[in-house]
Amino acid sequence: MSDTLELYYMPTCPFCRRVLNYMEVHNIDIPRHDITSEPTARTTLEEQGGKMQVPCLFINGKPLFESDDIITFLETAFHVNDEGDQSIQDVVQTEAGD
Numbered sequence: 001m002s003d004t005l006e007l008y009y010m011p012t013c014p015f016c017r018r019v020l021n022y023m024e025v026h027n028i029d030i031p032r033h034d035i036t037s038e039p040t041a042r043t044t045l046e047e048q049g050g051k052m053q054v055p056c057l058f059i060n061g062k063p064l065f066e067s068d069d070i071i072t073f074l075e076t077a078f079h080v081n082d083e084g085d086q087s088i089q090d091v092v093q094t095e096a097g098d
């Protein structure tokens, strides 16, 4: 099973910075949308997420708000505490090969 992940954020938001810093430290590279610079991103967040709050991680199109919950999800999805950091490709290939 592989999840489609997309992060919606604002560069000035401290909660978003927490998530982005975590991703940077652990080499987690997923598509991201800056709602202040992408014209359609804010609308997408409001319509699909149901509210205007960042950070928001869409997991297979389903919104996950709260920076703590997002980091916990990423920690599990990318096996941060298991056997070193992995890229999303590693996760996808590992799980697809099962």
Ligand SMILES: N[C@@H](CCC(=O)N[C@@H](CS)C(=O)NCC(=O)O)C(=O)O
Pocket (backbone or CB within 6 Å): 012, 013, 014, 015, 052, 053, 054, 055, 065, 066, 067, 068
């Ligand atoms: N408890 C949330 C707080 C998130 C939050 O307050 N985000 C602010 C930006 S820093 C927000 O989206 N506010 C709504 C708005 O700007 O309209 C978290 O940890 O993610």
